[in-house]
Amino acid sequence: MKELEDRYLERLSELYPTIAKASTEIINLQAILNLPKGTEHFLTDIHGEYEAFSHVLKNGSGSVRRKIEDVFGNTMSSREKQTLATLIYYPEEKMERIRQKEENMEEWYRITLYRLIEVCKCAASKYTRSKVRKALPPDFAYVIEELMTEKAEGIDKESYYNAIVSTIIRIGRADRFIVALSELIQRLIVDHLHIVGDIYDRGPGPHIIMDKLMAYHSVDIQWGNHDVLWMGAAAGQRGCIANVIRICARYGNLDILEDGYGINLLPLATFAMNTYEQDSCACFQLKGESGHGKEEKLLEIKMHKAMSVIQFKVEGQLIREHPEFHLDSRNLLHLMNCETGTIEIQGHTYELLDTNFPTVDRKDPYALTKEEEEIMERLTGAFQNCEKLQRHMRFLLSKGGLYKICNQNLLYHGCVPLAEDGSLKKVSLYGKEYQGKSLYEMLESSVRKGFYAMEEEERKKGRDLMWYIWLGEDSPLFGKDKMATFERYFLADKATHKEEKNPYYHLLENEQAMNGILREFGLPEEGSHIINGHVPVKSKSGESPVKCGGKVLVIDGGFSKAYQKETGIAGYTLIYNSYGLILAAHEPFESTEAAIEKESDIHSDSTIVKRVVERKLVGDTDVGRELQEQILDLERLLAAYRSGKIAERM
Template sequence: MYKEKYFDELRKEFNDEDEIVTEIVNLEAILNLPKGTEYFVSDIHGEYDGLNHILKTGAGIISEKINLRFPDMDTNDKNELNFIIAYPKYALEKMQLKLQDDELITWYFTMISRLIEVMQYCASKYSRSKVRKSLPKKYAYIIEELLYVEGNPKNKQKYYEQIISKVIELNRAQDLIQSLARTIQKLVIDHIHIVGDVFDRGRKSNEVLELLENTHSLDFQWGNHDVLWLGGFAGSQACIATLFRIATRYGYIFDLERQYGINLRSLFTFADQHYDADPYFYPKTGNFTQKDLDLLSKVHQALIVIQFKLESQIIKRQPDFDMDDRLFLDQVQTGKVQINGKSYPLEHAAFQTVDPEHPDQLTGEEQSVIQSLSYSFRHSPKIKVHMNFVLKKGSMYLIYNNNLLYHGCVPLTEDGDFDSFKYQNKSYEGKDLLNFFEKHIRAAVNKRGSSENNDTDLMWYCWIGKKSPLFGRTAMTTFERYFISDKETHKEGDNPYFKLRDRLSTAYYILNKFGLDEHTSYIINGHTPVKAGKGESPIKGGGQIIVIDGGLSKAYQKATGIAGYTLINNSYGFQIVTHMPFKGIDDLYESKAQSTSLKRIIDRDLPRRNIADTTIGTELKGQIDDLKYLLETDESGD
């Protein structure tokens, strides 16, 4: 019955058999085009400027294409063309100030001609239909006329020159140049994979989401920070307290207030009344007045205590989480805590609202504060748009073009087998474990309750639990880092996955268990910054695992020594791009320097892959089969 309805709907799309035949021919031809270029980026953590630069420059690929298209061009002209494609509006403003009117007209003509040539080079691997869809509507006809030169181009040279001259004469040169630049950016990046952790630490998560929402083709593998925000949206007060505590620690809580319309009044009033200013709790980053520093130190303390109380409540009502060793509030009144049988004194204690008899119970004022924050967060129109986008585009893992993408890890035992998480008398491991968490994440967000439940508790566990595939550590030592000076207690033990992923056998084991061919498939994940400055390689598992967290977030660049990686997979194979810190457009314009370096990471010769070899190709083949069946049944009169 379902099949019949499907084919009835399919028939409505085509007026006659000739249209079906045309569509089959078109799809068959597309299968033989080179596969599109995929980009993989992870651990953005609110760093809008760095991510925006990567996408605008195609992570250095646009520069490569300019070099290939114009091998004899002067280096300064190449750099200028590359900069204009990335930042056309800025470049045009500079040239207006620099050139006289006659010089500017000549420059416009030259630049439009060069941009058309770059676009021709970038568009050569796509069908005309796909290129047409990427063009701005107002210039689609003009660009197509300039783009597709058939026969002897000399025969139409004056025709093409007249088109460009008329655009300049009609004062549309700047607009056309910007449109051409944006189209080239689109053509260079066919599809983007965000391998987790868009939120927290950087102050521009809002702008990052808006940038990604306007990306033409994208998917999202959730990281633990992303699920923290989804958890807050779904109603987890522990997630809410944590994300605002992080925002205060990294100095962007005022940005959240401004960007998302969050009401912070009750939080600030409560913190000011119950806590003293303490420089120890000042934000780690940001420029603030002394008054704001003092206020934020109070807010920071208030959120820390509220967070730990809410976490203790979850731990006690969810014994399957096996986290009783994190119930530190039960001990704080003694001035010290026991960790692994050893006693540690507490410093910078801020536990005046902790009741010794009921240490995890919120005071009435604290309950009002967290309810106000939760309501404001969950009912923010922009938060709703962003969270729905992350949910719609996201998943715990993705199999795409025969590669396995996930953010953190697949928990393993020391022996290299899948580790299991037992919940309500059922055990989950490997692929089933990731599916289990995804099911509960979607259920929690779809229900969007006003209070905690098993689904929201499991989202919090994804953020912090030792069997969480998004966290992958034995403990998140937030309490220890705040209140214990001995740095030995600050260490967070890694799941064995992070040691075993150096082995080829581990890559083979995981790929096989996910139904992939270990010889032709790769695992791509982020989460753990690669210490490139100390010689660590992002290539693990005998070349089958690629870790792409290189420190795009400024918070990690001291550890990594670089400013992130972009992994690129085109029709020939994989490349990895190493990024240097992005210092701003002004610096880039003045220096004309590139902030990326390209390194090929698969040196063996591989046959060039066509769309037929991809996930999209599989979908197109299914469409072709359906159309052929439709054609055959219509011809036979069935």
């Protein structure tokens, strides 16, 4: 151990080769520990709604408006503050409208520049100058740094700063400078972003969201069930591919695949038109508005049915191949009797809403036809060879996982499977039992193996487990007894559509059960929180996102328009700053155009979930603990220098 420590100090001395450099770094780190904690922003269940997501990202769930309030208080009217906030969110678009109405643009530029600089100063106050400098836009870095460090030191200095602002306006750079300041404020308002699952499906722009996240300065992602589904599809897992295409078709979002990722769906479209030419496909109407004409919409409906049938076949093959998944009850194609138009499930006979299945062989209903097999082969190759999709999935793998512990908060998307008594449910997979944290870790490891394992058998096992994570009863990202896709399409009896949730969901107010989860993941019962999404909070029915006395926060973002009628609002997001936890409720997002023109904001209300007695500092966070360890290491290096054990590298 001593030999390892000596070797480590030798390596450390390469980074800090002198007493002076090691001492300077200790001073720097110690100072950082006493800065206010950075703001963390939590979003979940974005579901492809790019415009609403982008707006919440820009406004920091109300953080920008709060900062404006801190700086200007009663010195500006509410309307002026909202105009300034909108300018920060959408600087180029807002200035275009202002130029059409404002008579004295030079005066407007001057006032606006000074206001933005003041907001910048406030936003930057909790960071080191070095960190702020790294965030500055390169084109204006020097000028912004000068203006942000302005102090009332005398007439000469005041003239100097006024001259900078006047020159910016005179040489026609005010517009670009305002854009740079606005983007800097957005960058400084939120120190770190947590995405607690489900970027994909339902909405039209998950690929745009992924591009935005890849450019974001600091982010982590806890995979949701829809994200893992897309990861499985990118890895070439057929069940995942079929589900991805079916869901895109169902919500009128096939453009995501064709235009967003360049995946050719022409073979599927041709097959669907030929196979279901005379079929109205009444059970496969679209849930979303595709924005396409009548003929294109009809084609999408037929593609929806064609891929649904292929999905049931592919999943049937997987269920037979993997009895350890315990999904036998989900194989239903062989129970259909198309001659009588009925199906028998668990002793009950139901009428089928659709009996036209020309590709289903009664002798072997789960076998793909030759055309279906060719389609799946082409699609598998397209998903595996799509460079953009693979890049997005690698980002999810590098920045994500199934859970994260950060600053005494346990983040995961769905649930921790529990037994009825609140104890951790034991789950058997591949001959081994897992529960709680070990289940999460085994499944996360399997996802990574599905992409990176050297042996084909291990890779296939990982890929198939991604499909299991999507719909398995004991999957922490699904957490229901079944995925009733078949029943929702083909059976009128709503009782068959019901999906029973894991006991976790009715034990959310049970402190003993929630404390058990916190202990399982190594967190103290007091002062810790569980933060998850996955299930929309039905606010209009009086449901609260704050559970178990504030110990559990269910913050389904409600971005998906499909859920907003059910919930009554557009969901919740969470802010954790140096003063405590703030839950932000959101109204439905009308459009970016409305946000700019009407200066409307979707942030509607804030609830303080937890206010700290003393303002939290960096030293109170996980990062602070890491910095304290670094300080101890540097102090050991100093001692080694001073004892002569290690020589300075002059």
